[in-house]
Amino acid sequence: MLHRLISTYLFVGYLPKAPGTWGSLLSLPLIWFLYKLGFPYYLGFYLILFPLAVWASYKTSQELNNPDPDEVVIDEVLGMMTVYFFVPPSPLNMVLGFILFRLIDITKPFPIKVFEKIPYGVGIIVDDILAGVYTGLILLLLNQFLTK
Template sequence: MRKGIAKLIATVFYVGLIPIAPGTFGTIAAIPLFYALSFTPLYLYLAITVLIILISVWASGVAEEIFGKTDPGVVVADEVCGYLVTMILVPVTLGNIFFGFLLFRLFDIAKPYPIRKFERLPGGWGIVMDDVMAGVYSCITLHILGRWFFWA
């Protein structure tokens, strides 16, 4: 039962089992969750995001045992965490949702310094925290560009 629940969470209801670009689809799966959370007060958005990160760390660590490898590609809960961090305090528009998606995928794939170092953390922490840091980079970039070019 524990492994089944962890697999369900780590793969975001099996989205991670999509054979092509599971990370991209995992990020897409985060968009409706972000949209729903965008209607909550900031403190609740942040609390739920932290809770999702902690649950994802647990589920991702168990998923490593299930799949028998470090950071299995089918684990996409980390993408959800990273995207939720990306979108902190970002105005909800289709453009921002899309641009946040693009920035997060860019930072998640490129892993500029020191994001890659977070992959070395043990178990689920290493799986999730590099994406959280990619989300931090994306959030900062999105806010800077948004304030310069897009937002009033």
């Protein structure tokens, strides 16, 4: 049961219609809270969550006999957290980050889709982390451009 709690981000993954969007959106309060605690806490939480997310996602995918179940949204949480290693989670960055992350996560530009195929839960998580990297880099460029 613990793996379901983790993989569905406290059962957010069971919300109807677009669970990935719900997971991404509801990761924002956690991101804000951890960021306010300070970078060591943010990084520490991320580094602890990553292996737990891989384990929980794999176990859930095995139970559901689905390589990437919609209910698993902890990957969206890690992906969204990745964005804010590049830019601070200001209100504007959070709105833009959410929108861009969802667009990139859904469209999966090259080479993200390739990473999705990695087995054992790693692929479930890593493709969203890469979507977070893409999003973070875009926001970093936007922030640089808008502050000049």
